[in-house]
Amino acid sequence: MADKVIVEGMARVVVPEGVFYNPLARFSRSFAIPILAMESSIRGRELIVGDLMAASGVRGIRYFLESGCVSEVWFNDRSRRAFDTIKLNVRENGVDGRVFNMDVRALLYSDALYKLDFIDIDPFGTPSPYIDSAVAAVREGGLVVLTATDLTALCGLYPRAAFRKYFSVVRKTWFCHEVALRVLIYSCLVAAGRHDRYIEPVISVFTEQYARVYLRVREGKIRYPYGSVGFILYREGESIDVAPLKSIGGEASIEKGVMVIGPMWIGPLHNNDFIDGIFDRELFNRIAVEGDRLRAAKLLKVMRGEADLPPYYYDIHKLSSMVGISPPPVDKVIRLLVDAGYRVSRTQFSGHGLKTDCSLSDFLDLLRGLPR
Ligand SMILES: C[S@@+](CC[C@H](N)C(=O)[O-])C[C@H]1O[C@@H](n2cnc3c(N)ncnc32)[C@H](O)[C@@H]1O
Secondary structure, three states: OOOEEEEEOOEEEEEOOOOOOOHHHHHHHHHHHHHHHHHHHHHOOOEEEEEOOOOOOHHHHHHHHHHOOEEEEEEEOOOHHHHHHHHHHHHHOOOOEEEEOOOHHHHHHOOOOOOOOEEEEOOOOOOHHHHHHHHHHOOOOOEEEEEEOOHHHHOOOOHHHHHHHHOOEOOOOOOHHHHHHHHHHHHHHHHHHOOOEEEEEEEEEEOOOOEEEEEEEEEOOOOOOHHHEEEEEEEOOOEEEEEEHHHEOOOEOOOOOOEEEEEEEOOOOOOHHHHHHHHHOOHHHHOOOHHHHHHHHHHHHHHHHHOOOOOOOEEHHHHHHHHOOOOOOHHHHHHHHHHOOOOEEEEOOEEEEEEEOOOHHHHHHHHHOOOO
């Protein structure tokens, strides 16, 4: 079978049979470009980037060609065929960098140790086997980016798998998509702690295909964010509460009938100063795929709104069925909440989802008060 030639953004790559390329992941590649550009502007220099599970190399090639801020890309894939393909594609696209054919963990603990500013780990399924080496090896203050496609585990369909891979108790609820991101971030924080490091989420993305987190990794013990780890306590149809880990066994007691979900990251999913910087500099314009440019700007706007609201969201369809009404338009519910004095934002997790500081029982009462 003839090799495929793919044009994506500014990259033109050959993809032979047996080398992975997923056109549906194009937006995930595009979205990283303004983030790289913002990171370089914070650091005041160009970045050295690792595309360490690279397949055809399309991701790292686009980062180099489109972000305008990458001095060098280190590519890696343990498949020999992928390695040969990357070498060819890197040469043909005029990218500066190095190409390796290693297990990513071996590379991170050897040649790549403390050399990379931005490490992108994009496996099939779970990233959990690679988290430890990535957070240990990135340069101090650099970004580790992890994709997870094992959403059935992270969203609580397979709680045993989630427990094994992420050491958290995950349940299937209507807000499980957000829990998925929070459990992934928590497991990175746990790994970082083993190396006297900690993480700060910069941007966290959930789509139907993947969860993807951009985390800043810092050195130190004193600023470890103990207060940002905790549980969600959910009583079906009645209440959702957040319990920081340090309160368990102290003032918080867990009543019968409460679903305990976690531990997980309960701090902000995104850094709004970082997002504001992308908007100020209009960095999404660096994305060469026009549709993705618009989608990235829209998504960042939603993230900006949801960042500092409680660590769960409400699904209007689900809540409407709880009170026996047909779902009202989302804009109408937003007005209702704002008029009642609550903060409210749309969310990336669902077109009919809202984040707000209104409690579940008050939200249900507001819906009950709507004319039938
Ligand atoms: C989902 S694909 C990567 C797709 C690519 N990042 C993109 O955007 O097109 C995962 C790649 O990781 C490689 N891989 C799997 N396990 C690996 C490991 N332990 N070390 C290095 N590469 C690995 C596979 O050969 C495969 O090419």
